[in-house]
Amino acid sequence: MNNTSDHDLLRLMHRGDHAAARELWSRLGGRLTALAASMLRHSAGASLGPDVVQGVFLKVLGRPARELKSIIDVAAWLTTLVRREAIDTRRRFDRGRAGPGAVMANIGHDAGAASADAELLSALDTLEEHQRELIQLKHVAGLTFDQMALVLEENRDTLASRYRVALQRLREVMSGRESAARAGVGRSS
Amino acid sequence: MSNGNFEHRLDALGRSLASGHDGPMPPALHEALGAKTAALRARRIGLAAILFMMFVIVVLALPRRGVKDEGAILDDLESIRRAVAPVWREQVKDNSGAAGSHAKNQSEASAPRAGDRGQGEAAPGAGK
Numbered sequence: 001m002n003n004t005s006d007h008d009l010l011r012l013m014h015r016g017d018h019a020a021a022r023e024l025w026s027r028l029g030g031r032l033t034a035l036a037a038s039m040l041r042h043s044a045g046a047s048l049g050p051d052v053v054q055g056v057f058l059k060v061l062g063r064p065a066r067e068l069k070s071i072i073d074v075a076a077w078l079t080t081l082v083r084r085e086a087i088d089t090r091r092r093f094d095r096g097r098a099g100p101g102a103v104m105a106n107i108g109h110d111a112g113a114a115s116a117d118a119e120l121l122s123a124l125d126t127l128e129e130h131q132r133e134l135i136q137l138k139h140v141a142g143l144t145f146d147q148m149a150l151v152l153e154e155n156r157d158t159l160a161s162r163y164r165v166a167l168q169r170l171r172e173v174m175s176g177r178e179s180a181a182r183a184g185v186g187r188s189s
Numbered sequence: 190m191s192n193g194n195f196e197h198r199l200d201a202l203g204r205s206l207a208s209g210h211d212g213p214m215p216p217a218l219h220e221a222l223g224a225k226t227a228a229l230r231a232r233r234i235g236l237a238a239i240l241f242m243m244f245v246i247v248v249l250a251l252p253r254r255g256v257k258d259e260g261a262i263l264d265d266l267e268s269i270r271r272a273v274a275p276v277w278r279e280q281v282k283d284n285s286g287a288a289g290s291h292a293k294n295q296s297e298a299s300a301p302r303a304g305d306r307g308q309g310e311a312a313p314g315a316g317k
Contacts, residue, residue, distance in 0.1 A: 015229065016225040057218050139203035167196070
């Protein structure tokens with residue numbers, strides 16, 4: 001199964017092959033769940049990330065087999081489905097939420113974030129939505145620019161340019177925070 | 190911090206987030222796969238049953254129907270022949286009455302009578 005392509009694994013999983021489904025999950029499940037969790041971190045809650053990805057895999061099983069033949073890139077296609085599902089979940093939550101307390105209660109439930117660089121994550125939060133999404137797709141979902149172009153249905157070079165801008169913005173935020181921290185340390189000493 | 194280093198740091202963050210969610214496939218997906226396998230098996234059995242029925246119809250039922258149809262067609266042809274024969278005889282009589290006497294005599298002598306169509310081959314002067 002290790003040498004089998006993602007396309008073949010998806011096709012086999014669609015026929016009910018458990019081993020193929022396990023292999024596909026081990027290849028993409030973690031990244032996709034992390035993406036969904038990071039997209040939902042400030043609204044419905046990162047704990048819904050696994051549910052979103054599981055729901056997407058279940059929906060894939062119900063899709064017609066001919067649809068699977070037209071897929072260009074399996075990772076990009078699954079990321080597209082997870083992204084849409086996460087956006088829908090976020091909208092549903094935003095419509096039905098009781099108040100800001102519900103949002104705050106969900107932050108910090110991300111299992112992956114516990115060991116991650118909290119400073120970098122909070123700097124990511126300062127970016128605009130579309131900039132944050134590019135960073136998430138590139139580094140959390142682990143997509144290439146070609147795959148990102150498939151997911152967002154935009155030109156590859158345009159996305160690469162926007163990504164560089166987002167990266168620059170993130171660097172500025174991080175530099176500003178580090179300078180402020182150094183200045184704070186200098187004053188206290 | 191250079192862009193390259195910064196990207197490596199983001200990559201590490203992404204890997205860290207992903208590893209936090211690595212784990213076995215959820216049980217619900219296992220159940221769905223089992224249901225899918227069962228549904229596909231049932232579909233294959235249904236398809237095989239349909240193909241078998243089609244085979245039975247083609248191999249056993251259709252040839253008998255063909256023989257039956259052939260007999261019915263022959264019966265139909267016979268009844269048509271019986272219905273048409275008296276009319277045909279009348280027609281030939283009328284034609285022969287209206288023709289010239291010499292030509293009529295010649296045609297009557299040489300040609301077999303229309304009413305005797307079934308026995309025409311056995312008529313004298315037919316070459317056998």
